[in-house]
Amino acid sequence: MPFPTDGVYNIRNIGRDLMLDLRNDSTAEGNQIQGFTKNGTVAQEWVIKKQNEPGSPNKTVSIQSNNQGSNGNGCFAVASENADEPVIYTRQAFLVDLVGRSDNTFTIGFTLGNNNLVLAIPSSKDSAVKLENHTSGSARQQWEFTRVSNLQPIGN
Numbered sequence: 077m078p079f080p081t082d083g084v085y086n087i088r089n090i091g092r093d094l095m096l097d098l099r100n101d102s103t104a105e106g107n108q109i110q111g112f113t114k115n116g117t118v119a120q121e122w123v124i125k126k127q128n129e130p131g132s133p134n135k136t137v138s139i140q141s142n143n144q145g146s147n148g149n150g151c152f153a154v155a156s157e158n159a160d161e162p163v164i165y166t167r168q169a170f171l172v173d174l175v176g177r178s179d180n181t182f183t184i185g186f187t188l189g190n191n192n193l194v195l196a197i198p199s200s201k202d203s204a205v206k207l208e209n210h211t212s213g214s215a216r217q218q219w220e221f222t223r224v225s226n227l228q229p230i231g232n
Contacts, residue, residue, distance in 0.1 A: 080124045080174070084142050084224045086114070087122055089205075090181055091215030092197040095120040096205065103143050109163040111203040118143055121224055127171050135174040136187055163195060163205040181218040183210065195219070 087096040094111030101119035114120065121142035171187040172195075184195040196208035196217040208217060 080137070080221045080223070082125050083123075083226050084121050085124050086120050086222045086224055087139075088114070088220045088222065089197045089216065090218040090220055092200065092203070094197060094203060096122060096219070098141050098143060101143060103141060105166060109205045111197040111205060123227065124221070125227075135176065135182075136171050137174060138171055139184075163207065177218065179218075181220050183217050184219055185210070 088094070089096070089111050092111050095114050097110050097112035098119040099108045099110045099112075101117060112120070119141075123138075123140045123142050125138045125140070127136045127138055172184050173187050173191075174182040174184060176182055185191055185193060192210050193207040194210045194217050195205055196214070197203060198206055198208050198216060208214075210217065
């Protein structure tokens with residue numbers, strides 16, 4: 077899959093075969109982002125918007141929840157830059173970098189901060205999405221983007 081263009085996507089963790097999911101479909105500040113079995117709900121829909129300058133080689137995007145529509149209404153973040161830090165929902169805007177792989181999957185890391193930390197579902201017993209030190213080839217750090225729909229037109 078080529079680099080995702082602006083739109084609404086499901087994001088699947090390859091290693092755990094779980095979808096990036098907004099726990100209990102709640103947009104409460106600090107709500108845990110989790111991996112969850114695919115269920116087709118809006119809690120698993122994420123708005124991707126490119127944020128890099130035209131012509132830039134970077135693959136910088138914002139990833140926002142599609143909960144309540146509106147082309148995205150919140151992002152995910154971490155409280156500190158540490159491995160094993162839980163990823164939570166926030167209304168603050170954060171940018172992430174997608175690093176493509178030859179198998180059409182991506183690693184996801186925050187644009188600012190420690191570029192060795194990436195999103196993962198480290199534990200097979202706990203579905204929390206956390207930061208983890210990058211390990212080349214680790215399937216639990218690889219994410220697949222499947223387009224669900226285009227963004228909604230703004231102002232009819």
